[in-house]
Amino acid sequence: MICVSIFIKSPLLAAVKFNPDFLNRMAGGDIDISRFNGEYRILPGKYFPDVYVNGRLIGRSNINVTEKAGHSRICINQEIITLSGIKTSVISPEIMERLTEPSQCMTLKEVLPDGSVVMNLSAMRIDLSIPQAHLNQLARGYVPPSMWTYGVNGLFASYNTSYFEQHNGNNVSRSFYGDLRSGLNLGPWLLRHAGTLHWNQTAGRRYNRFSTNVQRDIVLLNSRLLMGDSSTSGEIFDSFSFRGVQLATAELMLPDSLRGYAPVVRGIAKTNAKITIKQRGNVIYETTVPPGEFSIHDLYPSGYGGDLDVTVTEADGTRSSFSVPFSSVTQLLRPGMKNYSLVAGQLRNLNLKDQPLVVQATYKQGISNLLTAYTGLTSTGNWSSGVIGSALGTPVGAFSFDISGTEFKYKEESRHGVSTKASYSKLLTSTNSNISLAAYRFSSPGYLDIYNAVYLQDLIENNPGGNNLLRRLNRPKNRISLTLSQPLSENMGQVYLSGFRENYWNKGYTNTQFQIGYNNHYGFLSYGLSINKTFSQVDSETQYLLNFSLPLGTGRQSANINSYTTLEKKGSTSQLGVSGQAGERNQMGYNASASKNKNKNYSGSLNGNYISSGTTMNAGYSGGKGYYGLSGGLSGSIVGISDGLILSPYSNLSTMAVVSAQHAAGATIEGYSGVSLDKNGMALVPYLNPYRINQIAISPKGLPWNVELQNTSQQVAPHQGAIVRIDYPTQRGRMVLIRAELPDGNALPFGAAVRKANGEHVGVVAQGGQIYVRLKEDDASLSVRWGSKSEMGCNFTIELESPSLSTPKTFTRLHRICLPLASDALTHGAVKPALMAHLKTPGQPKG
Numbered sequence: 001m002i003c004v005s006i007f008i009k010s011p012l013l014a015a016v017k018f019n020p021d022f023l024n025r026m027a028g029g030d031i032d033i034s035r036f037n038g039e040y041r042i043l044p045g046k047y048f049p050d051v052y053v054n055g056r057l058i059g060r061s062n063i064n065v066t067e068k069a070g071h072s073r074i075c076i077n078q079e080i081i082t083l084s085g086i087k088t089s090v091i092s093p094e095i096m097e098r099l100t101e102p103s104q105c106m107t108l109k110e111v112l113p114d115g116s117v118v119m120n121l122s123a124m125r126i127d128l129s130i131p132q133a134h135l136n137q138l139a140r141g142y143v144p145p146s147m148w149t150y151g152v153n154g155l156f157a158s159y160n161t162s163y164f165e166q167h168n169g170n171n172v173s174r175s176f177y178g179d180l181r182s183g184l185n186l187g188p189w190l191l192r193h194a195g196t197l198h199w200n201q202t203a204g205r206r207y208n209r210f211s212t213n214v215q216r217d218i219v220l221l222n223s224r225l226l227m228g229d230s231s232t233s234g235e236i237f238d239s240f241s242f243r244g245v246q247l248a249t250a251e252l253m254l255p256d257s258l259r260g261y262a263p264v265v266r267g268i269a270k271t272n273a274k275i276t277i278k279q280r281g282n283v284i285y286e287t288t289v290p291p292g293e294f295s296i297h298d299l300y301p302s303g304y305g306g307d308l309d310v311t312v313t314e315a316d317g318t319r320s321s322f323s324v325p326f327s328s329v330t331q332l333l334r335p336g337m338k339n340y341s342l343v344a345g346q347l348r349n350l351n352l353k354d355q356p357l358v359v360q361a362t363y364k365q366g367i368s369n370l371l372t373a374y375t376g377l378t379s380t381g382n383w384s385s386g387v388i389g390s391a392l393g394t395p396v397g398a399f400s401f402d403i404s405g406t407e408f409k410y411k412e413e414s415r416h417g418v419s420t421k422a423s424y425s426k427l428l429t430s431t432n433s434n435i436s437l438a439a440y441r442f443s444s445p446g447y448l449d450i451y452n453a454v455y456l457q458d459l460i461e462n463n464p465g466g467n468n469l470l471r472r473l474n475r476p477k478n479r480i481s482l483t484l485s486q487p488l489s490e491n492m493g494q495v496y497l498s499g500f501r502e503n504y505w506n507k508g509y510t511n512t513q514f515q516i517g518y519n520n521h522y523g524f525l526s527y528g529l530s531i532n533k534t535f536s537q538v539d540s541e542t543q544y545l546l547n548f549s550l551p552l553g554t555g556r557q558s559a560n561i562n563s564y565t566t567l568e569k570k571g572s573t574s575q576l577g578v579s580g581q582a583g584e585r586n587q588m589g590y591n592a593s594a595s596k597n598k599n600k601n602y603s604g605s606l607n608g609n610y611i612s613s614g615t616t617m618n619a620g621y622s623g624g625k626g627y628y629g630l631s632g633g634l635s636g637s638i639v640g641i642s643d644g645l646i647l648s649p650y651s652n653l654s655t656m657a658v659v660s661a662q663h664a665a666g667a668t669i670e671g672y673s674g675v676s677l678d679k680n681g682m683a684l685v686p687y688l689n690p691y692r693i694n695q696i697a698i699s700p701k702g703l704p705w706n707v708e709l710q711n712t713s714q715q716v717a718p719h720q721g722a723i724v725r726i727d728y729p730t731q732r733g734r735m736v737l738i739r740a741e742l743p744d745g746n747a748l749p750f751g752a753a754v755r756k757a758n759g760e761h762v763g764v765v766a767q768g769g770q771i772y773v774r775l776k777e778d779d780a781s782l783s784v785r786w787g788s789k790s791e792m793g794c795n796f797t798i799e800l801e802s803p804s805l806s807t808p809k810t811f812t813r814l815h816r817i818c819l820p821l822a823s824d825a826l827t828h829g830a831v832k833p834a835l836m837a838h839l840k841t842p843g844q845p846k847g
Helices: 078-084 093-099 450-462 833-840
Strands: 004-008 014-018 045-047 050-053 056-060 063-068 071-075 116-120 125-129 148-151 154-168 171-186 189-200 204-218 223-231 241-249 265-269 273-279 282-289 292-296 308-313 319-324 338-347 357-366 371-379 383-394 397-410 413-428 433-443 476-487 494-504 510-522 525-535 540-551 560-568 571-582 588-596 602-611 616-624 627-641 644-648 656-660 682-685 694-699 707-709 713-727 730-732 734-741 753-756 761-764 770-775 779-785 793-799 812-817
Touching (some): 265 273, 265 308, 413 450, 627 656, 793 812
Parallel strands (some): 050 125
Antiparallel strands (some): 004 014, 063 071, 204 223, 273 308, 357 371, 371 383, 383 397, 397 413, 494 510, 540 560, 571 588, 602 616, 616 627, 707 730
16 A cells, blocks of 8 residues: 655645655665655656647647756746737736746746646646636637648549449440549648549540649638639639639638637626527537626537527526527628638630630628628629629528629620629528528629620620620529428428529520428338429429338348339339448448339349448449449549558548558557558548647557557647648567566565666566566566665566467566575575475476
8 A cells, every 4th residue: 555645845846755654665675765756847858748728729839848946847938828828918028028038937837826837748738727817718619820730741642433334235335434633742732633534435535634733821811822723612703613823711720610600799797607608499608707798709600590599697696688690691701700712814614715814803801790791803804793792690580682793895795784682591490490591683684694704705706797696695584592491390390492493584484493392200210202393494394202211220230221212294113222331340331222113114233332441342233124234433542651652441532641650550540430550550541620620549459469559649730631640659569467576575666667678667566566568579687676775676587488379469477586686596595495496397487
């Protein structure tokens, strides 16, 4: 038994003192435990730990540790003050000036008497405790740019391929499709390429280049620079593809709590109060505020909204409540937030002889909870368009309205027009009716969008003297669309409706399409019914779809039965299928189905996929009366860095991490099915969240028996598109559990240090003289010391058999006699006869 008394010697670090009266006194005197006593000390030097403020990770910084009068001093510098968000107004000007001097080492107590700091070297972490009143308010989810990393240089290629072969009587057709997404990372610069390969036995091979561009972040502007091929967002103007330069706000750089739209909640607290915010009956935010006016601006966005119910609970228990309207449309921004985009280049992907130049500028500004304003300009030289608009968040819903004007002049042709657009969104909490989007647009006869303008110019250029060229273009006149959903009473399911209606200036008909549906479940049975209606120029069509789904059990890998029935005026089609997953990591999937079409012909299909460590494979077969088809494909990625190549079964990568743990082949990455370390101890972790803290953890399950991870979890915040390298140190060697005794039969002193002959520390003596070590070699000489005197130490040797197929994949257990350092105990008869007999027993390892 050990008695430990803890007291505070200094305001920075706790002191520990062990009571030696509870330790065995042996080996010629008291055990020297002074090295365990006193204030916890950190070796002087420079460190680069994670920095936490009040339990929240806020970044990583260089930390200098010095020593003064036997005490460790954790130096606080200007970088830490800025990173932690401490208000400079609470620090005296003299101390602020001293913080800028490299020769000065000031502790947090000297800078901020109410603060405290603790450093944990094993986790490489420093924890600052600072009163909330001394901190600037940071948005939830904020990760400082100082923590963002561009990762390592490397290249990658993601692929998704499929092969299809169809046999129909004597006719055979074969085709292949391959999608390629590749890139090269050089520091902050990212080269990206996307393209597809098509092949069939009739037309041959064709490769389509979708885009090739170079990108990089401009952190100071919260923006991203792109040079090459891309497309505009389409938020204010219609989207178009271009080849040129774009500089635009990168909203992903903002914390989650500042992205999208959510209103600012303002109020007044009379005391130290708790603020609770609910939406649709669910608590989405809760915090405490001091007396006075408060402002909460970091609510997470929640789709199209739902009014916020705010409750202020004062210190004496009294409550007050109020509501804040919350409905959203895509144009709304939070108060004070802005968004811009600048584009200059050449239009792409148009079936034109000449691709015209284009420039575009857009800007949005959040003015208040009620109002967001936006504007923009687009021009191709002979055509230009300007827009001005606003979005409103009101108690009766969110509205947006804008008006755009266009002017086209080319040779003798001149056109002017305007187009107005309005949209509305609202969640009616009283009935839970969600009108996700209702939009209306009207364009005058002379209005030309960018595509009509460039095609009209091309028609004029290539059809001199042509008449009624405008009739060849599809010029929109009116369009109205609607999407809504309505939950019914409890256990009664949900009804949804979506549709649109549009017409054109140069066409005498109207297109109308809508869908109405109902979904519900009964026990484990899920079912749904939908009706699709389409009105075209010459005909109308109605289609009814009925579907069922039922799991065959409650286990993790229980199969599902699915049924689909389609009814239309041409007849009906029915399908019944079963699907599920299998394998220890759900790495196998299957789907089998049988169907009957409107001609009462039967057909069947069978599909399967398998996720290996390096690729995803799929194959399928389908057949019916007079035909059958075969299909197969591969998908995945390959990444190359300076250490070699890594394969992954995941495709369409953007931001990723390469995990490296030497000799740890077979270990898996937690949270990623099918991701395990290859024979080189490396694995690719896909789909990291850029500019956010990503926790990457290795599961020891699957590790080789002779390898131990020194650390199993790390965190990283990558830039978008980065390839981040994460190294996990490992220790490789035989696991040996030794029960060591002194020559007189007594156990070695508890807490004594164990070292190799070269002085390397390998462990300590546990209770009962037990020693656990991991040895890289089969032979070793270990020494044990528990004091400064020569008689307070001993040593012994270990000779292990070379590992073979029969070597146990677990601890090797040994019993050893630890011989004094000053004399040969065996020669002087200090070893008890019983222990001598044990050493001479056949089959016992010799020590």
